[in-house]
Amino acid sequence: RPLAARIGTGALRFFGGSSALTIPHASALGNGVAFTFEAWIYPTSIAGTQIISTKKDAGGYGYVLSMVSGVLTFETYDAAGSVGETVTSSALTPLSWYHVAIVSGDGYTMRLVVDGVQVDSAGTVTSSHGGASSSEDLLVGGDSTGLYGFRGLIDDVRWWDGLRTVANIAARKDAELPTTAWTETGETPTIATLCGYWLLDDGAGTTAADEVGSTDGTFSANVGWVAADLTLRGAEVIDLAPKAIQVPTFRQSVGYSVNWTEQTGDDVSSSVSAARKAFLAEERRYTSGTD
Numbered sequence: 001r002p003l004a005a006r007i008g009t010g011a012l013r014f015f016g017g018s019s020a021l022t023i024p025h026a027s028a029l030g031n032g033v034a035f036t037f038e039a040w041i042y043p044t045s046i047a048g049t050q051i052i053s054t055k056k057d058a059g060g061y062g063y064v065l066s067m068v069s070g071v072l073t074f075e076t077y078d079a080a081g082s083v084g085e086t087v088t089s090s091a092l093t094p095l096s097w098y099h100v101a102i103v104s105g106d107g108y109t110m111r112l113v114v115d116g117v118q119v120d121s122a123g124t125v126t127s128s129h130g131g132a133s134s135s136e137d138l139l140v141g142g143d144s145t146g147l148y149g150f151r152g153l154i155d156d157v158r159w160w161d162g163l164r165t166v167a168n169i170a171a172r173k174d175a176e177l178p179t180t181a182w183t184e185t186g187e188t189p190t191i192a193t194l195c196g197y198w199l200l201d202d203g204a205g206t207t208a209a210d211e212v213g214s215t216d217g218t219f220s221a222n223v224g225w226v227a228a229d230l231t232l233r234g235a236e237v238i239d240l241a242p243k244a245i246q247v248p249t250f251r252q253s254v255g256y257s258v259n260w261t262e263q264t265g266d267d268v269s270s271s272v273s274a275a276r277k278a279f280l281a282e283e284r285r286y287t288s289g290t291d
Contacts, residue, residue: 005153008156008199008200011153012141013223013226019219021139021140021157022137022138023137023159023215025133025134028196030161031134032055033106034105034186035103035162036102037065037102038099038100039099040173042095042098042152042154043067044151046091047069050066050067050150050151051064053139053140059079060079061077064077070092076125085125089120098115099173101164103169103187104131105163106126107124107126140157158198160194161193163192164184179211181193182212196210198217199211
């Protein structure tokens with residue numbers, strides 16, 4: 001069973017709808033002419049259209065990275081909001097971790113990279129439709145409409161000013177980067193500079209710290225923290241070594257909220273009813289992660 005964070009000590013869980021992590025635009029994020037966006041994603045559902053990342057201005061110029069019925073779709077838009085180029089992947093499998101990266105810039109090839117491998121590309125894009133907005137916020141896990149929120153986990157978000165090479169994306173996707181300024185040789189002749197890095201290890205509050213700059217992200221509805229020591233069982237996030245057991249709300253209605261104690265063995269007092277013994281056995285199975 002995979003852990004609930006792909007890198008570091010935590011991740012953000014998105015519940016769809018109006019979910020989004022909002023990262024305010026800042027000059028430190030670059031002018032959007034050439035950029036690279038990266039993140040680890042764990043979709044719990046692949047139904048419908050779900051936004052992974054977008055940075056578009058009011059007129060429509062910018063990009064959208066989404067998942068449409070499981071197919072990753074990276075689109076760039078011109079100033080009138082018309083699609084310039086589109087690249088796609090094969091369908092993803094729900095309940096699995098994927099590293100996703102997009103690369104685009106004026107005069108360069110537009111690339112979609114999954115797990116360190118380029119899966120699609122478009123010919124040379126132009127300044128009319130090849131970049132990201134130079135003024136609007138970077139949104140992760142949703143968009144401004146509040147209709148297409150991502151459903152699942154997102155971890156280790158990176159924003160680069162410049163075009164990373166596929167080789168560098170693959171080489172460094174599985175480990176944390178230093179939380180200092182990071183510059184590397186990008187696609188000739190550009191330099192790629194890490195100018196936004198959100199580890200998503202904060203674990204509390206509604207702010208996601210930018211580890212290399214000051215563009216902290218914020219979130220509100222339909223988003224929450226999960227810790228790396230939790231384990232994923234399907235679409236659930238469960239703690240296999242709970243510090244305490246709390247009766248789920250739906251079970252309180254059938255009378256199990258009173259005199260709750262942790263059950264560590266099968267030997268239960270004969271004074272406990274058969275129904276309660278059955279419940280304790282079920283709860284023990286659930287918290288131990290056995291099927």
